[in-house]
Structures are given as structure tokens and as C-alpha cells.
Amino acid sequence: MSLAPRLDVRQSQSLVMTPQLQQAIKLLALSNLEIEAFIADEVEKNPLLDAQGIREVATPERAEREGPAGADELVLGTAPAEDRGLDLDYATESHQQDSIADGGAGPDGGLSLNGGAAGGGLGGEDGPDWNALPDDAPNLAEHLTAQATLALSGVRLTIAVHIIDQLDDAGYLTVPVRDIAERLGVTVEAAESVLAVVQGFDPTGVGARDLAECLAIQAREVDRYDPCMARLIANLDLLARGDLARLKRLCGVDDEDMADMIRELRSYDPKPGCRYGGEPSQAVVPDLFVTRTKAGWGIELNSATLPRVLVNRRYYQELRHGPQDKGSKAWLADCLASANWLMKALDQRQRTIIRVATEIVKQQEAFFLHGVAHLKPLTLARVAEAIGMHESTVSRVTSNKYLSCARGLFELKYFFTSGIAAADGGDAVSAEAVKSAIRTLIAGEGARILSDDTLVDLLQAKGFDIARRTVAKYRESMGIGSSVQRRRARTLGG
Template identity: 30%
Template sequence: MNFNLNLIQTQKLIMTPELKQAIEILQFNAIELNEFINEELLNNPILEKLATDIDEEPISEKVEQEFEYDLDKGDKPEIDWEDMVNYFDESRPISGSTYTADSDINYDNFVADEENLKDYLLMQLKFSKLEDEVVKIGEYVIENIDDNGYLEMKNEEAMMLFNRTHDDIEQIVRLIQTFDPAGVGARDIKECLLIQLYQQGFEESLEETLVKEHLVELGEKKFAIIAKKLGESAERIQMAYDYIKTLEPKPGRSFSSMRDVRYVIPDVYVEKVKDEYVVTVNESASPRLQINGFYKKMLSQFSRDSLTNEYLSKNLQSALRIIKSIEQRRNTIYRVCTAIVEYQYDFFEKGLLYLKPLNLKDIADEIEVHESTVSRAVNGKYMQCPNGLFEIKYFFQSGVKGASGEGVSSESVKLVMKDMIDKEDTKKPLSDQFLADELVKAGINISRRTVAKYRDELNIPPSSKRKRF
């Protein structure tokens, strides 16, 4: 045993800050990417967002080869700024856009005032002809009602604040519970349903008893057990259950504002042109950047000292790396989605029933990247296609074997199961074993356990809870 010095040549991947940044940018969804870009625009004055009001050609695989300028090439200690910026400009032509004053005002942003639940309740309170002190207490109670119409206040809070007795506060709460919409001001779901039953004249009824004493069992559809306890028939309990289902569990839901609606912005569009599907990356979801024109002129017209050189070097390298990472992100998403469209062609042509099983490795091998790259490229991103709007992850499905040996996706099996359950006799619902046997007869090799799993994912109760008397 002795000490030796040996030279060994190895290859390994070093996680540089630039590589980490590229991986993070690839994983960003549309909102996160825009937040990252806005932050960089504030920190780096050399960066500038490119106007996207012009039509651009769909991204192609050429993009991957266009941005390969080596920031560290050459032996010169000083970077050739003009060469770098000119290379960037030539690789991706930029079209300018003109400013118009009309772009500052968009009349789509002018929305009419909407009445919310609290405004509606306060209006009814003012028309109740109450004393000023009682109105103040009523306003306080209404302010403690949430958007679903439930009261999030204990009577003790109002008692201490207004120096009133428990009965006084409870009387005001009861008054507000008579307001429209029915069920508003309740403390829990049971009180909400009882308020609606009383307003519709169901006092001392079977429906009242069910809500008061057997609400949990009713939710579990244990009609036979409840009927035995109350001495009623299962059919009568089921009829009462059907009526209770028509009541509103969230009275304030009718006052939900359109401003609360959140729309998904697709990252990729798939359109059928003649007989081919064309994939286009959404420019608004992944905006493009460019080098600020002022700094371009400064680079070519003015002499610079060492401090200016250091400042420009730091910011320009950062800007170009961000631009390259965003372009590579767009190119990777384009290639992944193109491969998915080719693999799932029958789905786009014929519908959900023809969705094939697919995993990350299949797409990774197709476009010659690692599985983790594909996973990051589809994370939190959406595709708009003729069949609808889907999360890109939706196309990566597990599946079971069919009669021909080809895989059948889980979503296709769920669609067949749901269709069978929708057509079943409600008095004799289909069991999981029967569904499994029928699917095997149809050429889909599946077990009863898998059928139960898919049924749970569809939020369909078991056959015992689907039975109608």
C-alpha cells in the first residue's frame, strides 16, 4: 500500500446558477413566469418586454439552435458587446409596435356595480322599521355573515360590545334569519336547512326530524336503518331525502360575483388545419424579451470606463441568459406537446374513449430528453384543443390491457363505467364485480378492485348507496 498521483478523466454535470435558473424557468407555469419576468424587468434595466400585438409564426425546432451564443468564447478579457447584441438581433428579428393613446383605456374593464349579499341584507334591515340601536346591532351581525351566508359570530361577542342580553341578540339574529335568501344567517348546515323547512311550512314533519336527529345517517343514505328507528317505510324516508336535497346548503351562493371567476390561460393551442393538428405556444403565457434600445445605442456610441463595463457585463449576461432560458422553455414545451399530439392522435380525432396510456418516458425517448425535463415542461400547464381545455398532465394516463394487447387508458375505462352506471336500474344497481365482469367481456382486462378504485375517483357511491326503494 502506497500513495500515488493519478490523472483520471471523467464527465459530470455541474449545477451552475445558470442551469438552475433554466430548470426553474422551465417549471414555471404562466402566472409564475410572468411574475418572474416582471421582477427581472425591475432589477435589470437592460431587459425589455417585447410587444406581442403582432402575429408571429409558430415556434419550430429551429429555435433550439438559434440561441447558442457562447458568453465565454474567445480569449479576450473584454466581451465584444456589439458582436453579442448583433448576434441576438440576427437570430430573432424583432418587429416594432407603435403606441396609441386608445390602448390606455379598455372599455372591457368597466364593469357595472354588483350587489353583494351584505348589501342585500342591509337593505332589508333598513326597511324593517327598527330602532337605531337595534339597527346597529343588526348591521354588526350582517357584517359577520360570510359569502356562503353563514353567521361567523357568537352571541357573547355582540353582548359585550352592545351591552345587551343573550335573548336580545338572539332575537335580532332570528330576525335576520327571516331575510331573503332563505337560510341566511345560520350557524351550521343543520340550522340552515331547518330555517328553509320552517319557511316552507314543514314544522313538526318527518323532514324536520330527519334534519334534526338523522342528518349524518341521511347523508350516508342509510334509509333502511332510519326507517326502522322511526317506524316509517324506506320509500317514505327516501322521498323526504329527495326533498331535502332540493334545499340550498349555501344561501349566499346566488350572490357570487363574476369578478370571482378565475379563467385558465392555456400555454399551448392545438388547432386542426386541413388534416393536420398544428401546435402553437401561447405568446401571452410565455412573453418574449429583448435588449433595451437605449443600451444598444450606448454600447455602440459611447466609450466606457471599467465601472460601466462591469455594470454592463453583469446585466447583459444575465439578460441574455434569461432570454435564452425562456426561448428554450418555449421550444421544450412545443416539442413535448407536438409529441403528445402525435401519440394521442386518435383522441383528438375520435374523442375520450380513444385516449391511450402514456407515461413520461415515452415522450422523453421521443424528443431525446430526460423524463424530469418532460415532467417540468408539463407541470401546471394547459392545452386548448378542439376537444376542450385540458391540463397537459391529463394526457399521461395509466391504463389496463385490452383484448388486442394494446393498452386502454384509465379515463376511457371510467367513461365506459360511468355510461353503464347511468343506464342501470336504480332498484337493482350494478355491483363492482358485475361491472368488472362486463368490462372483461368487452375486452378490457380489469379486476374488481380496480373498478372500485375508478368508481371512487368518479365520486360514484357503491351499489348499496345507489339503490332506490
């Protein structure tokens, strides 16, 4: 065996994830609104990308009038043959469609499960105007600061502004008054005096240090803070446990007065600051529209949130024929390659989303026809196998995306649920269908509160083979209390 050094040449194959491939994979997991932000960023970096306006259909007269072919003509395929080299030709890949509505599958421009024309989506002129949303209202801090400016001045205004800054989203003071006084170099009495003023601001109950103080402020506002109500508010722990007998003894009232006091407390707002909120609420915008037509199910991307990206052919020609050095030519080539890649990646993303959504609608057609009770168990692997894709790809496609249909707005992940065996040995049923059945039974339980054991018997009578612990788990996941808690809540509610 020789120990001398030598040179060897070996040939091997390996799968390399290029930065562009990694970015294309990430695009699948982005929602339409996130894609819009991504495209805006790319347009800023790449001068050859054009995402403004809606393209017009090219005509020979327009081509003659406007000179060299632009990006619209290239995408529509009406540019001269010598000018079509800009668009990528990945064998069978085509970038002639900005959205599924441009595909010409039918007069309404959708995609149907049976291959026929599907109804148009709701993203056109008749669709919802997502821009017609009300302006953000002032938040809690701004609302209180405006009142403090009118009611206070000087040092007291400074203390009030500092107190307002220490309130949480619910309107509660999160730090001790002594700490505020030490921080500002004032007496505790001065800080307490200003806090009393803040607690008189709208909304009533703001500035409280705990729930009892919040309720007491609201009771004083409506002149209901008598000794009985004060003792009731001081013993909220007993009220939470449902110990009404002890509460009646402490407050010195009978059943009728206690029920009236509890009703009064229930009318107060335990989180007064939440009506103004902290962060502005964001409306959920659907990424897909599903409509039923005579020809089948129409599935369409929400084109209102998908800007149209085209390569600016005219600008590219101007730059290419202008004076350039070697570095400028390389930069222009990189911009062109990046623009072409982006168009291909976005086109592939749209096709992939439509394929996954089409299979989901096909698998869950009973849900779209009859409701959640007919939702079937479905896994990512089953959809991936049906459309010939990897399970991880389906997982990315269904992340952060919402589907709008006649039954409401649903996240794509909603349609993937585990299965519960049927009592008669038939097909398994979805966990969401079982939750819906539990919710319906509890909503209609009337005077007789249903225990988990009773729910199991009723569900088995409906054909669900389910254990008691599973019923309890589903009930808790929906935020529904136990039979004891529901009975206590009904007693407290009169």
C-alpha cells in the same frame, strides 16, 4: 511516510448549477400566466428589457428615419452588421422568433407533426378574448354587510358585522353566539336577536349554525315548516341512512307525503353562501392550442399570454456612450447579460414545450380523433426517450399547463396515465379510458343498479381485464357511490 505539510495542485471536473441555470429550469414549470408575471418583474429590475407592444417589421426607410438599430431590428436580423453584437450567438441558437407562430413553418404559421404547415392557433384576432371576463361580484361578507347597514344601526349593526365576519364560505356561523356576546360585551339575548335578523338576509339560510337550522330557515321562508317537516329536518341522520320506514312513523305521514317532503328538502340549498363564494374564481387559460388541418396537427403556444421581450438597443447605446464610472459599466454589463440570458431562456422554454406537446399529440392521436375511450397508457419516460430529454424535464414542462383542442381543455398531465391489460391479450388501455367506460355504464344503468361485480363482467366483455377492487377504486375516485348508495339515492329521489 512523510507527515510534513505540503501543497498539491489537482484538476477535477464537476457539474455546477449556476443561479441562471437553476432559474431556467424553474421557468419550464411555470404556466404562461406565471411567466407573464415573472417577465413583468424582470422588466422592472432591468432597464434594457422591453416588453411593451407588438413589434413592427423593420424597413430600410424606417431604419434611416429612426437612427440606430433598435431591439426589433436586432431580433429580425435587419440591423447593420456592427450593431448585431448585442444579440447572443450561441452557435446554432437564434432569438428571431418570439413564438412558434413567427417560425414560418407554413402560411398559417404553426407546427405540424409531419413537418408541413399547420393551422394557426386560436391566440390571434379570432381567438377568445381572455380579457372580456365579467367583473368580480361582491363576496358574501360584502353582500350581507350592505343589507345589515340598511336594516340595523348602532350597537346592533356592530354585532351584525361581527357575526358576518364569523361566517364561513358556505354561510354557516362558525363560533358560538355566547362567545360573540362575551367578546362584544353584550348579552346573549342581544346577540341572538341580531343573529335572527342576519338569518333573514339574502341568501336564505345564511347565518345557520348547522345543516338542520339552515334547512329550517329555508322551509320557514316558503311556509313549509310544519310539525312533520320539523321532525324530518330534526332526523336528517335517518334520511341519510335511507331509513324511510322509521321516518314515516316519526313524521306520521304516508309514502306520498314523505316523497313530497323529501323533494322539498332537495330543492333547498345546503350551502347558501357558496353562490357568492369566497375567493374570486380564476378562469383556466390554455397554454397551448392543438388544431387539426389537412397537413397534420397544428400545435401553437398561446401568444396572447406570452408578452414579447426584446432588448432595448437604443437605450443601451445611450447608457453606454454616456458618462460612466467603473461601477456603472459593470452594472450595465450585468443588465445586458441578464437580458440576453432571459431571451435565450424563454426561447428555449418555448421550443421545449412545443417538442413535448408535439410528442404527446403524436402518442395520443387516437384520443384527439376519437375521444377518451381511445386514450393510451403513456409515461413521462416514454416521451422523454422519444424527444431525447430527461424525464424530469418533461415532468416540469407538463406541470401547470393546459392544452386546448376540439375536445375541450385538458391539463398536460391528463395524457399520462397507467395502463390496464386487455382481456384479449392486445395492447393495454389507459386507466382514463376504463374510467370513461365505467362512467358510461353507470349513467345508463336504468332501473337495474349495477354492482361492482356486474361492472367487472361488462368491462371484460368490452375487452378490459380488470379486477373488482380496481373498479371500486376508479368509481370512488370519480365520486360515484356504491350500488347500495346509488339505489338509496334513487329511492330518496322518488
